[in-house]
Amino acid sequence: MPRSQCRRFDLFSTVNVKSLMTNNITCSNGHLLYIQNQIILVTAFLGLSSAFLLVDNCPVSSPCTCSGSSGSYSYIRCGSKSLTNIPNIKQSSSHVNKLYLYFYSNKISVIQNNAFRNFSSINASEIDLQLYSNMIHSIESNAFNGIANTTTSLDLHNNNLTILPSAILNLFNLRTLNVLGNPLHSLDKLIHHQCQI
Incomplete structure (x- = not known):
């Protein structure tokens, strides 16, 4: 035309x-x-700039959805979808200042090693990770590979954690951690060791 x-x-x-x-x-x-x-x-x-404004650009498949603007913030919304694990994402060349990952209110019980590895392709400066109100009782030691340097907020409240997992130590820039509502009775040995130093 x-x-x-x-x-x-x-x-x-x-x-x-x-x-x-x-x-x-x-x-x-x-x-x-x-x-x-x-x-x-x-x-x-x-x-505005459009990274996830349209469904076709969303790096996760249904039932998850995406929204936001590439230059400022983006949301990957997988909350309340009856998920049992963290979904795979397609490679993305986007960059955002802040990425919100919503995996709350699902049926996730274990966060496996490398669960977030491919999320690094979004190239976010800062990540807010919401995992609250699942059934998480275990987070493997390398679960946060791919987002370890950029996760600044982690919400794990209302899960089934009995120990604070050592994987959290890999979140080098973590500023906010919410573990309220978990039946915690001890710290992981590694975290306990770090607190003693």
Whole structure:
């Protein structure tokens, strides 16, 4: 479609998606691109950038969803989905300042080694990890590989942890840890050792 026919859509415009599906639009000055059966909003005029704004860009599959803006923050929402483990993600070349990973209120009982390894491809500066209200009784020592340097907040409240696992020591930039509502009766030996030094 010639550039002169490229339309500018503001945030509240109603767009007939079905009619767009018959055209391939590439507009260098427009605000809507339609390429290879994907609608991509070019959001410079909205003051946003789009990493997970559209479902097609979400690095996790259904039933999880994604939202946010690539330059500032993004959410991967897998809470209350009856998951029994951390889902795999597709490789992503996105960068966000803050990534919110929501895995709360599921049926996860063990966080296995390398469960978050592929999340490093999102290249977040900071990660807020929500694992509360699961059935977690064990976190393996290398569970946080891939996000160990960027996780700043970890919420494990209302799980089944009886010891504070040593895997938490691998979260080098952790600032907030919530373990309320767990039947904790001792610290892991390694954590106990670190506290004694």
